[in-house]
Amino acid sequence: MSVAAWSGSLLAWERELAALKDRLGLAVRRRELRESIGHYLDGLLSGLERKTGWLLAERAGEARPHRLQAVLGRGRWDAEAARDLVRTYAVEALADRDAVLVVDETGFIKKGEHSVGVARQYSGTAGRIENSQVGVFLAYASRYGQALIDRRLFLPEAWAADRARRAKAGVPEEVTFATKPAIARDMIATALDAGLPCAFVLADALYGSDKRLRVMLEGRGQPYVLAVRSNERLMTAEGSCATRDAAKIAAALPASAWHRHAAGEGAKGPRLYDWARIRLLRLQQPPWDHWLLVRRSRRDASDQAYYVVFAPMETTLAELAGVAGLRWTIETCFGTAKEELGLDHCEARSWDGWHRHMTLCMTALAFLARLRAELIRGAAGKPNETSPGAVAVAA
Known part of the structure; x- marks a missing residue:
């Protein structure tokens, strides 16, 4: 200049x-x-x-x-x-x-x-x-x-x-x-x-595990990607109606459920992780849907993060991965x-x-x-x- x-x-x-x-x-x-x-x-x-x-x-x-x-x-x-x-x-x-x-x-x-x-x-x-x-x-x-x-x-x-x-x-x-x-x-x-x-709306597990926050946002029709703890009890749309820990749900996912996507750009290029999602059994109605979203480290498969998602039904896994990666912006x-x-x-x-x-x-x-x-x-x-x-x- x-x-x-x-x-x-x-x-x-x-x-x-x-x-x-x-x-x-x-x-x-x-x-x-x-x-x-x-x-x-x-x-x-x-x-x-x-x-x-x-x-x-x-x-x-x-x-x-x-x-x-x-x-x-x-x-x-x-x-x-x-x-x-x-x-x-x-x-x-x-x-x-x-x-x-x-x-x-x-x-x-x-x-x-x-x-x-x-x-x-x-x-x-x-x-x-x-x-x-x-x-x-x-x-x-x-x-x-x-x-x-x-x-x-x-x-x-x-x-x-x-x-x-x-x-x-x-x-x-x-x-x-x-x-x-x-x-x-x-x-x-x-x-x-x-x-x-x-x-x-994004938050870490302290706030994402607050069910009243999730209900409030859903009532407003406001999409969210909220982190939850590994022991968050959830009910999936597949299988029995019993609730299971988020970590156990993720452990049961087949290899075909995992896909590599970027969680935004890092100092050395795209921050790549393996991602999977599974639909949750909720009382949602179109155009909304709920998922458990799971992020897995490429280096250590045991290093995982879990998110509860409320979003339009057509939202893709790649889009959710990118959105989840935006939580770092408040740290910036x-x-x-x-x-x-x-x-x-x-x-x-x-x-x-x-x-x-x-x-x-x-x-x-x-x-x-x-x-x-x-x-x-x-x-x-x-x-x-x-x-x-x-x-x-x-x-």
Whole structure:
């Protein structure tokens, strides 16, 4: 690209960021606070290794961090309204009829016991039980990229029942204990109610094993490919009406049932696995069908993953393999947001502070996703047809 082209791109990106700040400002009344939020966003997008209040303030030319800390603390602004604005912004850039929603959690290792929701609990980030916070997130992904569009802090049961700790951390009265799958159901329903173009909903086994999520999606006519555990009890359309573990159903499949398909592109080319599916006995009616989908490693036949599928009857095995492989997109979001945007650098201890920091990190990630989507469309000679107002998404 020529110097002039690069210069033009930088100017366009600066204008895009300014427009995004203006849009985010709709959730903020005071001009000074809008400016501070803009500085906070600039800091998240900067090359600062740590996105602490002091370092963000220093980058913004502030002698002390109070104004930047007010963004997460005493400043008055609506993080839920901002979340909706960010969701709309991201979907405008990424919307596609083949797009997917992906739900997953990520952990934030913490010291001490004062940060809201912190407890000794399993953290997938650490791969073990750690003193940590856990957030449930929702991502939107398409051929143009991916972005986080919702977030909710998981409040352990002991925290939810402790009125003194709740009050100190500013946990709203209406927030009660909810399991992670229950949080996921609510987030997914909110996104679908907003009218996002969505071909499939994806999740790992913690969420995929939640039958209430599956029933909710089926009632909406929303296709899904949800991972389940090997001991998930299922009833196949062939043979007896007895239920069997997913692993035992897979073990009984003949060699002819397995076919090699790609689960998307990896760093070294297509990620190839052996796949099989078998129809499940459910009360489905056309045009819908249910399957158990099984993924098997080419190197180790005992390394298998299992999915329950609800999809149109004409959906092919190759299509389901490709869709199942899209669950990694939320991991890409977590990686980028933590490594580059300070998702795990939150210093606030309060409920509002946590959700505000996550919302602004989501804003920064959505901005990067939009730039990438424009480059992809530009390389393909396809302009963005989802300009503001073109996608029916509630803000």
